[in-house]
Amino acid sequence: MDLKLRVWRQGGAAGPGGFKEYNARGISEEASFLEMLDIVNEELTMAGEEPIAFDHDCREGICGTCGLMINGQPHGPQQGTATCQLHMRKFGDGDTIIIEPWRALAFPVIKDLVVDRSAFDRIVEAGGYISVDTGSAPDANLTPVPKEASDAAFDAAACIGCGACVAACPNSAAQLFTSAKIGHLNLLPQGQPERLTRTAAMVDTMEEFFGSCTNHGECESACPQGISLDYIAQMNKDYLRSQLADLRRSGQK
Amino acid sequence: MTITIDSKVPAGGIAEKWDNHRFSIRLVNPANKRKYKVIVIGTGLAGASAAATLAELGYEVEAFTFHDTARRAHSIAAQGGINAAKNYPNDGDSIHRLFYDTVKGGDYRSREANVYRLAQVSNEIIDQATAQGVPFARDYGGLLDNRSFGGAQVSRTFYARGQTGQQLLLGAYQALARQVGLGTVKLHVRSEMLEVVMKDGRAAGIVTRDLTTGEVSSHSAHAVVLATGGYSNVYYLSTNAMTCNVTAAWRAHRKGALFANPCYTQIHPTCIPASDEFQSKLTLMSESLRNDGRIWVSKTAGDTRLPSQISEDERDYYLERIYPSFGNLAPRDVSSRAAMRMIDEEKGVGPLKNGVYLDFADSIGRLGKETIEARYGNLFEMYERITDENPYQGPMRIYPAPHYTMGGLWVDYNLMTNIPGLYSIGEANFSDHGANRLGASALMQGLADGYFVLPYTIGDYLADFLNTTPVPTTDPVFTEAEKAVGDRTRRLLDTKGSRSVDWFHRELGKIMLEHCGMARSRSGLEKALSEIPALREEYEKDVRVLGEADDLNQALENAGRVADFFELAELMCRDALDREESAGGHFRVEYQTEEGEAQRDDVNFSHVSAWEWNAGASATKHAEPLEFEYVKLAQRSYK
Numbered sequence: 001m002d003l004k005l006r007v008w009r010q011g012g013a014a015g016p017g018g019f020k021e022y023n024a025r026g027i028s029e030e031a032s033f034l035e036m037l038d039i040v041n042e043e044l045t046m047a048g049e050e051p052i053a054f055d056h057d058c059r060e061g062i063c064g065t066c067g068l069m070i071n072g073q074p075h076g077p078q079q080g081t082a083t084c085q086l087h088m089r090k091f092g093d094g095d096t097i098i099i100e101p102w103r104a105l106a107f108p109v110i111k112d113l114v115v116d117r118s119a120f121d122r123i124v125e126a127g128g129y130i131s132v133d134t135g136s137a138p139d140a141n142l143t144p145v146p147k148e149a150s151d152a153a154f155d156a157a158a159c160i161g162c163g164a165c166v167a168a169c170p171n172s173a174a175q176l177f178t179s180a181k182i183g184h185l186n187l188l189p190q191g192q193p194e195r196l197t198r199t200a201a202m203v204d205t206m207e208e209f210f211g212s213c214t215n216h217g218e219c220e221s222a223c224p225q226g227i228s229l230d231y232i233a234q235m236n237k238d239y240l241r242s243q244l245a246d247l248r249r250s251g252q253k
Numbered sequence: 254m255t256i257t258i259d260s261k262v263p264a265g266g267i268a269e270k271w272d273n274h275r276f277s278i279r280l281v282n283p284a285n286k287r288k289y290k291v292i293v294i295g296t297g298l299a300g301a302s303a304a305a306t307l308a309e310l311g312y313e314v315e316a317f318t319f320h321d322t323a324r325r326a327h328s329i330a331a332q333g334g335i336n337a338a339k340n341y342p343n344d345g346d347s348i349h350r351l352f353y354d355t356v357k358g359g360d361y362r363s364r365e366a367n368v369y370r371l372a373q374v375s376n377e378i379i380d381q382a383t384a385q386g387v388p389f390a391r392d393y394g395g396l397l398d399n400r401s402f403g404g405a406q407v408s409r410t411f412y413a414r415g416q417t418g419q420q421l422l423l424g425a426y427q428a429l430a431r432q433v434g435l436g437t438v439k440l441h442v443r444s445e446m447l448e449v450v451m452k453d454g455r456a457a458g459i460v461t462r463d464l465t466t467g468e469v470s471s472h473s474a475h476a477v478v479l480a481t482g483g484y485s486n487v488y489y490l491s492t493n494a495m496t497c498n499v500t501a502a503w504r505a506h507r508k509g510a511l512f513a514n515p516c517y518t519q520i521h522p523t524c525i526p527a528s529d530e531f532q533s534k535l536t537l538m539s540e541s542l543r544n545d546g547r548i549w550v551s552k553t554a555g556d557t558r559l560p561s562q563i564s565e566d567e568r569d570y571y572l573e574r575i576y577p578s579f580g581n582l583a584p585r586d587v588s589s590r591a592a593m594r595m596i597d598e599e600k601g602v603g604p605l606k607n608g609v610y611l612d613f614a615d616s617i618g619r620l621g622k623e624t625i626e627a628r629y630g631n632l633f634e635m636y637e638r639i640t641d642e643n644p645y646q647g648p649m650r651i652y653p654a655p656h657y658t659m660g661g662l663w664v665d666y667n668l669m670t671n672i673p674g675l676y677s678i679g680e681a682n683f684s685d686h687g688a689n690r691l692g693a694s695a696l697m698q699g700l701a702d703g704y705f706v707l708p709y710t711i712g713d714y715l716a717d718f719l720n721t722t723p724v725p726t727t728d729p730v731f732t733e734a735e736k737a738v739g740d741r742t743r744r745l746l747d748t749k750g751s752r753s754v755d756w757f758h759r760e761l762g763k764i765m766l767e768h769c770g771m772a773r774s775r776s777g778l779e780k781a782l783s784e785i786p787a788l789r790e791e792y793e794k795d796v797r798v799l800g801e802a803d804d805l806n807q808a809l810e811n812a813g814r815v816a817d818f819f820e821l822a823e824l825m826c827r828d829a830l831d832r833e834e835s836a837g838g839h840f841r842v843e844y845q846t847e848e849g850e851a852q853r854d855d856v857n858f859s860h861v862s863a864w865e866w867n868a869g870a871s872a873t874k875h876a877e878p879l880e881f882e883y884v885k886l887a888q889r890s891y892k
Contacts, residue, residue: 011804012804028528028529028531030528030529031529031531032533032639034533035531035532035533038531038533038755039531042753042755042756045753045797045799045808046753046797048799049799050799050800051799051800051807051808053805053807055321056495057320057325057327057494057495057496058325058327058329058330058494058495059494059495059533059534059536060330060536060537060635061635061638062329062330062416062419063325063326063327063329063330063494064324064325065320065321065325078638080634081638085635085638085639087638087639087641089641110465110805111804111805114805116321117321117322118321118322118442120322121322121323121430121433121442124426124427124430125430125431125433125434126434127434128427128430129385129427129428129430129431130384130385130386130427131431132381132384132385132428133306133309134302134305134306134309134381134428134704134705134708135377135381135704135705136384137377137380137381137383137384137385138380138384139380140339140379140380140382140383140384140389140397141339141341141396141397143383144391144394144395144396145391145395146395147391147392147393147395150388150389150390150391150395151388153386153388154388154413154414154420157386157388157420157423158416158419160419161322161324184386184388185386188386188388190383190384190385190386191386
């Protein structure tokens with residue numbers, strides 16, 4: 001199939017950016033979206049134009065490195081699918097495809113379609129862990145975890161940290177990402193001792209970088225892992241508790 | 254330099270060696286640990302777990318990754334699980350059995366002492382990961398569940414749906430993030446190590462390139478740890494992530510670190526077959542699928558019928574037929590070669606005749622679709638996304654693809670290379686898997702090295718350097734290394750040839766897959782050894798890398814990695830040619846049993862081949878003899 005691409009090209013965070021048009025010709029329906037870009041890049045290289053920079057790595061939908069705004073949708077038209085798992089059979093011959101980087105103040109453009117998502121790491125560093133030094137763990141079966149709790153924790157832990165939720169949000173809020181990280185740990189018995197301090201620290205850090213949630217729900221439908229808005233509700237509840245609880249008396253401070 | 258190979262395997266019975274060793278090696282007093290600086294390259298399972306643990310112990314740690322965050326490494330894509338000798342299912346497992354299975358699975362080409370230690374610490378890994386919040390699968394009583402994997406007759410594999418690697422890596426990443434937040438680890442992202450720096454025969458530090466700005470800078474430390482993964486991307490098409498590369502290990506090799514058993518590569522039997530020439534990578538489907546899927550082809554060569562039109566008695570469930578006791582769970586190398594034979598006999602399936610069927614109809618009939626969905630739902634979805642075929646309705650098509658590399662930097666029992674102060678952990682080293690890795694053992698080894706081995710053994714080396722400061726980065730050894738990195742970058746940009754980096758990489762991959770892939774022969778390897786240098790020369794003259802050095806330049810990054818793959822490819826072929834036997838993933842067609850299984854030569858090749866780099870000349874082989882005191886050498890049989 002033949003396609004017309006309108007691709008955002010930008011030198012750096014400060015530099016001006018703009019759309020450039022390219023033709024992708026003779027693309028197979030079996031090709032993945034990123035393989036289509038590989039082909040375009042190879043042609044650009046041969047024509048003496050610098051290839052389009054885009055982030056990607058595992059191409060199995062699990063590392064979370066890739067992420068493109070495709071026709072205004074994070075990761076493109078297929079639900080529950082990261083950009084690297086999107087295949088060209090989802091497009092039609094002659095289509096025009098608009099490709100942009102994630103658009104959010106907290107994710108500055110590094111070059112072309114590559115953005116800096118390190119604000120996510122700041123949120124995790126603030127408390128997205130269970131404090132257990134290597135070697136100090138008890139036997140793994142000492143603490144039974146109800147299967148339902150374990151499964152719910154897993155559903156949150158499946159987050160790949162791609163940033164589609166932020167890109168989809170009209171407020172560039174990171175509630176879905178942050179609540180997934182919090183939900184994973186707060187649902188498990190192992191995560192209880194730090195539950196409230198974790199929630200408060202991570203939410204406060206999130207607020208330093210990202211916009212506020214106004215319950216649009218765009219994030220959930222953009223999420224390639226299908227992470228549920230329910231985790232945001234749980235996070236809000238835990239955050240409220242963290243603010244209300246007598247931190248000293250509950251042994252948290 | 255003169256090289257002496259000393260594996261430093263401690264004395265004593267196999268079960269006591271690790272204990273004895275921990276008692277006899279030197280320790281660094283807790284108050285003194287902060288006086289030492291350690292550099293860790295790579296933040297996958299091995300690197301992240303090592304960096305976090307070293308920092309918890311009190312060392313000053315600087316960690317580097319070329320990814321945009323420490324959570325992206327390809328460990329994340331491991332699906333199936335992690336082995337441990339917990340024996341929770343009460344089915345007869347033990348540390349000794351895990352040890353024995355792993356040595357046997359590796360076709361008796363690994364170091365006994367290392368493997369035993371791996372089995373010993375395996376249980377601690379499960380405890381640690383569970384405490385970190387890794388959501389391993391549980392049964393309804395709330396306790397941990399296990400499943401079986403290839404090469405074992407017990408259920409010892411812990412798993413987290415089909416995303417075990419992701420969950421374990423997130424556990425290690427979170428432990429690392431905690432230390433970064435506490436200020437005990439300085440983490441550099443989008444930063445690629447391009448040179449190891451030595452001073453007075455010891456590792457003194459590294460040179461990196463900031464991938465965003467192109468800035469080349471030096472970092473010094475008391476010790477350097479390489480946790481930089483494997484080199485399957487030498488084949489171009491593999492299950493590895495696009496950026497997996499050998500550069501860090503290769504730079505160390507060029508500085509004198511021995512590269513061990515480079516020809517031991519693993520072809521994974523359950524990948525989605527390639528659909529076309531432009532394919533950029535191959536996608537793995539977890540080996541755990543073989544628990545419930547049955548592998549078959551038509552008994553008739555050249556059969557073009559749909560699978561549904563081929564009746565039961567016209568099907569050849571060849572793994573069940575040839576290996577009745579292990580059946581569809583035969584080890585990876587054995588299963589891969591069996592698939593290759595089927596395709597050679599023109600029994601391949603799919604539009605390109607490049608696959609075999611993996612069929613779940615029986616399991617769905619027996620257990621119900623719901624159970625199969627709970628076990629493998631995400632894998633089935635992934636399969637459908639890629640192929641547009643629904644595996645609940647018809648069989649999957651699978652084919653072997655390059656996946657894991659058992660070879661790597663030679664290390665002693667302490668995981669130190671032959672360069673003092675330079676360590677290598679995880680897939681980057683050669684140590685525990687012999688000639689073939691069993692499923693669910695990579696996660697085990699990466700985390701064993703990072704959480705439970707290196708953090709102890711490194712103290713023995715560091716103890717000598719109390720109250721010394723690392724070599725300053727103003728030292729000529731650093732400025733010279735920076736210049737070498739800058740020159741190499743310049744050369745790639747100035748070549749201004751006519752072909753892209755990917756074009757060369759694809760050509761190299763074709764040579765390697767044909768001559769140094771699943772089956773190897775003297776004539777093929779000799780052919781490869783004449784083709785690779787010719788292609789490399791062409792690369793040096795004709796590669797086209799556009800853009801600048803002081804900017805994000807992905808083609809430039811790739812160009813440097815492919816240049817190193819060329820040199821590695823040559824060494825792999827040389828090693829494969831030298832090893833005149835078949836063992837595990839290394840299959841020389843000249844050396845096979847009457848049934849077509851790998852035929853080892855224990856008299857002449859029961860050793861590790863550790864290769865020394867010689868600039869401008871062929872590598873020199875150093876042999877580390879392998880002695881087996883506790884495992885009885887045998888022709889592997891999975892019948």
